[in-house]
Amino acid sequence: MKIMNDRDVMAIPTRTAVAVMEEVFRERSMRSFISPPRMHMDSPDGKIVFTSGGSLSEHVMGFRVYTTFGDGDQATLVYDSKNGKLKGAVMGSFLGALRTGSIGAVSTRYMSNHNADIMGIIGSGNQAFTQAITSATVRNFREIHVYSPNTEHRNNFADRIEKVTGILAVAEESSSAVAEISQVLILATTSSVPVIKAGDIAPGTHIISVGRKSVNEHELDHDVADLAAVVATDSLDQINSYDPPHFMSGSKTGGNIVELADVVSGKKLGRISRDDITLFLSVGLSGTEVALANLVLESSGRKEP
Numbered sequence: 001m002k003i004m005n006d007r008d009v010m011a012i013p014t015r016t017a018v019a020v021m022e023e024v025f026r027e028r029s030m031r032s033f034i035s036p037p038r039m040h041m042d043s044p045d046g047k048i049v050f051t052s053g054g055s056l057s058e059h060v061m062g063f064r065v066y067t068t069f070g071d072g073d074q075a076t077l078v079y080d081s082k083n084g085k086l087k088g089a090v091m092g093s094f095l096g097a098l099r100t101g102s103i104g105a106v107s108t109r110y111m112s113n114h115n116a117d118i119m120g121i122i123g124s125g126n127q128a129f130t131q132a133i134t135s136a137t138v139r140n141f142r143e144i145h146v147y148s149p150n151t152e153h154r155n156n157f158a159d160r161i162e163k164v165t166g167i168l169a170v171a172e173e174s175s176s177a178v179a180e181i182s183q184v185l186i187l188a189t190t191s192s193v194p195v196i197k198a199g200d201i202a203p204g205t206h207i208i209s210v211g212r213k214s215v216n217e218h219e220l221d222h223d224v225a226d227l228a229a230v231v232a233t234d235s236l237d238q239i240n241s242y243d244p245p246h247f248m249s250g251s252k253t254g255g256n257i258v259e260l261a262d263v264v265s266g267k268k269l270g271r272i273s274r275d276d277i278t279l280f281l282s283v284g285l286s287g288t289e290v291a292l293a294n295l296v297l298e299s300s301g302r303k304e305p
Contacts, residue, residue, distance in 0.1 A: 133165060187208065215247050
């Protein structure tokens with residue numbers, strides 16, 4: 001049995017990870033990708049959480065398990081569903097961050113304007129990093145603008161992003177300054193209150209929200225969400241199972257959220273006009289970690305062409 005780690009995940013070409021996620025959503029639209037609700041066990045110390053799923057066509061099934069206590073170690077196990085054999089395991093947290101970023105990039109490909117060339121990022125953690133490097137592969141960005149409340153963090157993050165992507169990255173002094181200039185705007189914060197306002201958003205912007213989305217704690221303002229002509233998520237089941245409910249529950253657009261899978265397959269439009277504001281609510285579709293872990297395991301020892 002193969003056992004891989006974060007270093008092996010980081011060796012996967014970013015474009016390849018995005019392509020795997022795009023194929024997952026095509027399969028999901030055809031109902032050949034299984035993604036049951038996540039399950040968790042609670043204790044006074046925290047939770048152990050299981051997310052499972054897999055591809056019927058590729059005969060790949062598995063699950064990820066992680067904790068909310070201690071260091072939060074993660075493991076993703078992949079099975080061959082034709083013979084029941086355990087193909088291997090991927091240990092570490094970067095797999096989850098890369099798949100979440102790659103899903104965001106799929107939304108950028110199908111929901112942003114084709115000529116969008118300025119990316120904005122609010123946040124400076126691993127989720128912000130993977131969102132940036134993956135979306136940078138699907139649009140020809142000429143600038144990336146970054147904000148984080150900590151000056152040192154945002155400056156270091158801008159330097160890191162520029163080094164990895166080769167795109168000019170600029171650290172800004174406020175979230176509003178980032179939002180006002182962005183054509184693709186990524187929110188990947190730990191904030192429990194909105195970090196941007198409706199008046200900050202330019203026409204035609206595609207917004208990705210990765211952070212908190214409950215009715216009590218949400219990084220995105222209701223007024224911003226109500227601007228969106230199209231709102232999509234990777235899993236309606238998951239966002240509708242939020243407890244407490246997701247922040248758009250009861251809003252005028254809350255009942256019109258569509259599945260990203262249907263946008264990818266063409267069943268739904270990702271945007272209607274050039275000036276539309278579009279919104280992707282990232283919740284982390286269960287089973288996508290398994291698809292990416294399978295790629296990591298199958299790429300082991302294989303040379304890229």
